[in-house]
Amino acid sequence: MFRTDFPSSLQALPVAGGGLYYAEAFLPPAEADDCLAALRREVPWKQSEIRLYGRTVREPRLGCWMGDAGAVYRYSGTVFRPEPWIAPVLGVKQAVEAATGQVFNSVLLNLYRDGRDAMGWHSDDEPELGPAPVIASVSLGGVRRFLLRERRAGARSSGIALAHGSLLVMAGDLQQRYRHSVPRTAKPVAARVNLTFRRILG
Numbered sequence: 649m650f651r652t653d654f655p656s657s658l659q660a661l662p663v664a665g666g667g668l669y670y671a672e673a674f675l676p677p678a679e680a681d682d683c684l685a686a687l688r689r690e691v692p693w694k695q696s697e698i699r700l701y702g703r704t705v706r707e708p709r710l711g712c713w714m715g716d717a718g719a720v721y722r723y724s725g726t727v728f729r730p731e732p733w734i735a736p737v738l739g740v741k742q743a744v745e746a747a748t749g750q751v752f753n754s755v756l757l758n759l760y761r762d763g764r765d766a767m768g769w770h771s772d773d774e775p776e777l778g779p780a781p782v783i784a785s786v787s788l789g790g791v792r793r794f795l796l797r798e799r800r801a802g803a804r805s806s807g808i809a810l811a812h813g814s815l816l817v818m819a820g821d822l823q824q825r826y827r828h829s830v831p832r833t834a835k836p837v838a839a840r841v842n843l844t845f846r847r848i849l850g
């Protein structure tokens with residue numbers, strides 16, 4: 649099961665139903681800085697297109713799917729074959745696995761170039777992740793708000809500012825019960841890289 653007793657101070661956040669944990673200072677600042685620079689340089693970033701209501705639109709961010717060769721992922725109607733692992737991502741993966749007691753075989757990397765880049769409301773509830781996936785999300789660079797809203801009608805959203813070097817873990821029935829998003833912001837904000845580690849079930 650998912651470890652919640654780890655001394656790196658993964659704290660349970662107060663959301664109804666549980667399943668959300670946060671470590672604000674997961675990576676030491678110097679390590680987080682180096683990692684951000686390496687990822688911006690070395691990840692083969694792409695701007696994907698998605699079909700939305702019959703139109704093809706470019707996603708408002710850059711992305712990269714990376715992982716073990718067998719970890720194939722489908723997202724918004726597109727099949728992603730993972731790019732091979734690169735060293736700086738493997739370094740973060742190892743730290744995340746130690747902190748969570750989970751083993752991950754893939755990661756979705758997102759690059760939010762500025763406040764206009766964003767991610768819309770969604771749940772990471774693809775069948776290949778299984779019914780109650782543990783998803784570990786590391787944030788680097790500009791601080792952005794991560795919003796969470798229950799799927800039921802009339803639910804209100806709550807938010808958390810994800811710090812440079814932080815780790816957010818989504819577990820339990822969080823994906824079934826909630827959607828999440830990273831909204832655009834008009835405030836000037838530095839570029840942000842986010843890594844969401846996942847385990848695709850074979």
Ligand SMILES: O=C(O)CCC(=O)C(=O)O
Pocket residue numbers: 756758767772785787794810828830842844
């Ligand atoms: O950028 C973030 O913090 C969230 C990313 C996310 O939700 C995803 O990759 O599925």
Ligand SMILES: [Fe+2]
Pocket residue numbers: 770771772828
């Ligand atoms: Fe997500």
